[in-house]
Amino acid sequence: METQKTALYEYHKSLGAKFAPFAGYQMPIQYTSGIVEEHKFTRSEAGLFDVSHMGQLSIEGNTGLISALEKIIPIDLRNIKHNQLKYTFLTNENGGIYDDLIVTKVEKGFNIILNAACKDNDYKIIKKALGEKFKLTLHKDLSLVALQGPKASKILENIISGTSSLKFMNGKNFSYNGTEIYITRSGYTGEDGFEISILNNMVEEFAKILIVKGAKPIGLGARDTLRLEAGLCLYGHDINESTTPIEANLKWTISKRRREEGGFSGYNKIKSDMNGELSRLRIGIKPSGKIIAREGTKIFSVDGQEIGSITSGTYGPSVNGPIAMGYVKYNFSKSKTNILLEVRGKKYNAQVYELPFYKKSYVR
Amino acid sequence: MSKKKFSKQHEWASVEGDVATIGITKHAAEMLGDVVFVELPEKGKNVKKEGQAGVVESTKAASDIYTPITGEITETNQSIIDDPGAVNKDPEGNAWFFKIKIKNKSELDELMSKDDYDKFAKENPN
Numbered sequence: 001m002e003t004q005k006t007a008l009y010e011y012h013k014s015l016g017a018k019f020a021p022f023a024g025y026q027m028p029i030q031y032t033s034g035i036v037e038e039h040k041f042t043r044s045e046a047g048l049f050d051v052s053h054m055g056q057l058s059i060e061g062n063t064g065l066i067s068a069l070e071k072i073i074p075i076d077l078r079n080i081k082h083n084q085l086k087y088t089f090l091t092n093e094n095g096g097i098y099d100d101l102i103v104t105k106v107e108k109g110f111n112i113i114l115n116a117a118c119k120d121n122d123y124k125i126i127k128k129a130l131g132e133k134f135k136l137t138l139h140k141d142l143s144l145v146a147l148q149g150p151k152a153s154k155i156l157e158n159i160i161s162g163t164s165s166l167k168f169m170n171g172k173n174f175s176y177n178g179t180e181i182y183i184t185r186s187g188y189t190g191e192d193g194f195e196i197s198i199l200n201n202m203v204e205e206f207a208k209i210l211i212v213k214g215a216k217p218i219g220l221g222a223r224d225t226l227r228l229e230a231g232l233c234l235y236g237h238d239i240n241e242s243t244t245p246i247e248a249n250l251k252w253t254i255s256k257r258r259r260e261e262g263g264f265s266g267y268n269k270i271k272s273d274m275n276g277e278l279s280r281l282r283i284g285i286k287p288s289g290k291i292i293a294r295e296g297t298k299i300f301s302v303d304g305q306e307i308g309s310i311t312s313g314t315y316g317p318s319v320n321g322p323i324a325m326g327y328v329k330y331n332f333s334k335s336k337t338n339i340l341l342e343v344r345g346k347k348y349n350a351q352v353y354e355l356p357f358y359k360k361s362y363v364r
Numbered sequence: 365m366s367k368k369k370f371s372k373q374h375e376w377a378s379v380e381g382d383v384a385t386i387g388i389t390k391h392a393a394e395m396l397g398d399v400v401f402v403e404l405p406e407k408g409k410n411v412k413k414e415g416q417a418g419v420v421e422s423t424k425a426a427s428d429i430y431t432p433i434t435g436e437i438t439e440t441n442q443s444i445i446d447d448p449g450a451v452n453k454d455p456e457g458n459a460w461f462f463k464i465k466i467k468n469k470s471e472l473d474e475l476m477s478k479d480d481y482d483k484f485a486k487e488n489p490n
Contacts, residue, residue, distance in 0.1 A: 034452075035423040036398040221397070225423055290445075292401050292421045315400035315423055322401070344403075344419065 006052035007143050007200035008207060015217050022220060023116035025053040030219040038222035039317040042189055043358075046149035047218035048210050055119030056142050056197060057126070060109040061134040069110065072129045073103065074245070074264045076255035080105045085169040085184055087253050090122055095244040095269030098125060100235050104171055104184065109134070111182070113144070113195075115235045143203035147215055148193030148226075155213045156183075156194055163194065177202065188223065190230025190360050228323055229316045231284060231355030237295060238282060238311045238325055246273035247327065249282045249355075280308060281333040284355040285324040285341070291348050292322045293341040299328055300340040300347060307332045307339070316357055323357045324350075368456070369472055370481030371432035372488075373414065376456060377475060384433050384472075385460045388420070391485040393455040397422040399448045404440040404462055411437060411464070413471055418461055420451065433471050435464040 004025045012019070017028035028050065030038060041047055059065060066077045075088040082105055090098040099118040104111040114122045123138050130136065147156055157164035160174050163183055171184030179199065187193035198206055211217065224234065233239045239248045244266070251259075251274065258264065262271060287293055297310040313324035324341075332339065337352040368376045374392035377384045393399065401421035411417045411431045418429035440462045444450050450459040466472075476484060 029424070030397065034398045036400070036449075039423075221423055290401050291403075292426065294426060315421065317423075 004053075006050055007203050008050045008052065008145075011204050011207060012050065012217065017217070017219060020220075023053055025116060027053060028217070028219040030221045031217050033216075035219070035221040035225060036317045038216070038218045039225050041216050042149045042191060042218055042222060042226055043318050044150065046147055046151040046155050046193075046210075046215040047189070047222070048207060048215040049146040049148065049218050049220075049223055050143070050207075051146055051195070052143040052200075052203070053116035054144055055112075055114030055116065055122065056139045056144060057112045057114055057119075057123065058106075058109065058137050058139065059112070059126070059130070059134055061130075062109070065109055065130070065134050068130050068134070069126075070258070070264060072125065072265055073101070074254045074258050074267075074270070075103065076257050077103075077105075077110075079255070079257075082107070083171050085171060085186055089239075089245055089250075089253070090125060091245070091264060091266040091270070092241055093265055094242075095246075095266030095273065096241040097235070097239045097243060097245065097248070098122065098241060100233065100239060102184075102186065106171075106182075117236060141200055142197050143200050144195060144197050145203065145207060145210075146187050146189075146193060146195045147210060148187045148189040148191045148218075149215075150192060151214060152191070152193040155210060155215055158213055159209055166194070168192075176206070188230075188232055189226035190232070190356060190358055191226070192360070224312075225314055225317055228312050228314055228325065229318055229356065229358035230360075231325070231357065233282075233325075234312055243282070243327070244270055244273050246270055246278060247280055247282060278330050280327045281330050282311070282325060282327050283333050284353040284357060285310065285313075285326055285339070286351050286353040286357070287322045287324065287341060288349040288351065290322060291341075291343050293324050293343050293348070293350070297324070297326075298342045299326055300342065301332060302338050302340060304340075310341070319357050323353075325355070328352070368478060369432070369475035370478065370484075371414075371430070371475055372484065373430040373432065374485070375430060375432045377432050377472070378460075379466070379472060382466050382469075383438060384435070384464045384466050386417075386431060386433070386462055386464060387460040388429065388451065388455055389481070389485070390455050393452050395489070396420060396427060396451075397424050399451040402444050402448045402451065402461075404445065405437050407437055407440060409437045411435065420448075429461060431462075431464065432475055433464055433466055435467040437462050438465050439463040
């Protein structure tokens with residue numbers, strides 16, 4: 001498959017981006033100032049991220065659509081409010097995760113944000129579950145940018161008035177240069193911020209204005225360190241087709257009615273996980289020293305028994321030290337449990353850490 | 365210090381008497397991105413040309429450091445362990461990695477000159 005480019009590719013290039021292939025796209029990993037600076041700028045000012053590689057799916061329909069979608073998505077779609085966003089999953093028969101999603105209730109039905117690497121498979125799964133009754137569109141004409149950081153709200157309000165009054169995990173249509181664009185207050189950095197869905201042919205001009213107003217472009221490298229500090233999962237690493245939402249410590253995403261009634265793919269496994277048969281749990285991990293434990297690092301108990309492995313690990317610029325996430329046997333998942341990490345043949349002290357590593361209050 | 369010599373693994377060596385100071389090149393530091401962790405060999409350890417002799421971690425990944433020369437480690441640079449970011453700021457100066465007591469001086473002849481290395485780095489960016 002040929003590597004694809006987002007509508008902002010040339011713009012990234014002009015800003016000095018270093019590119020790398022990611023999920024079939026040439027994506028900017030960092031710009032000239034580097035990952036650490038970009039990370040810190042997002043935490044103190046406002047970062048602009050091109051996330052147009054992600055899938056933007058719209059499904060049109062009403063009551064019948066809700067019950068059809070609830071068979072593959074474990075949230076309460078009956079009670080989601082208009083313009084409200086929910087974090088959820090596409091679950092498989094074994095309770096594993098095909099993809100993690102952001103579902104938004106909109107006037108015509110639902111908008112769903114899909115991971116780039118999963119979007120084509122997601123489309124097939126959703127299409128199969130819904131049949132021919134509902135209109136599905138995976139929008140190739142739309143870009144998606146995220147503006148994240150403490151100054152995001154002020155910058156965006158300056159360009160599109162009314163955006164600063166959006167509440168966290170809510171969205172709305174706004175008019176920009178005579179065109180409707182959909183903006184949500186959400187993100188993947190642990191900062192206040194917005195995600196803006198905008199036509200490909202308008203996105204470059206829009207990005208330029210954000211930068212003129214004080215935002216800086218941020219690559220996928222800093223996006224990864226930011227989300228890990230915030231304790232957020234990266235699909236394909238921290239969650240995948242063999243991890244259940246309960247093992248991933250994401251039980252909170254499944255609403256009470258759905259936990260009790262089930263009626264979605266993989267419910268039997270998820271139910272047994274919830275009823276005390278959980279064998280492992282996703283945890284945060286703080287290495288005691290400076291050593292960075294990357295994905296795949298084996299985790300041991302202090303008495304030397306292998307108890308799990310790391311699924312994401314890096315240096316957290318705001319924490320100013322190494323951070324990681326991984327899965328351990330349930331008995332070792334309690335916060336502050338001492339564990340050992342095997343890096344390059346040596347074992348290093350670490351502790352189970354209650355996520356997130358970095359906390360910021362969202363606008364609610 | 366004497367003129368620097370360069371290896372295909374993107375290390376430099378600067379020789380004074382029978383001791384070589386080893387570090388990574390500016391090009392390598394740029395390729396790595398922000399260095400956030402450095403692990404150096406122990407003093408007294410014997411290392412072999414092109415053998416692993418340390419690790420640098422950037423925000424992106426871990427990379428092995430190789431020694432371009434065979435010998436015994438006589439000194440390591442604690443300051444880059446305390447401040448790994450120094451490797452990006454001054455890779456071919458203050459942010460040297462370790463010093464080696466050279467075992468076989470003829471190995472130096474196998475290393476590249478600055479001009480040859482610059483050409484090599486251009487052709488082999490990774």
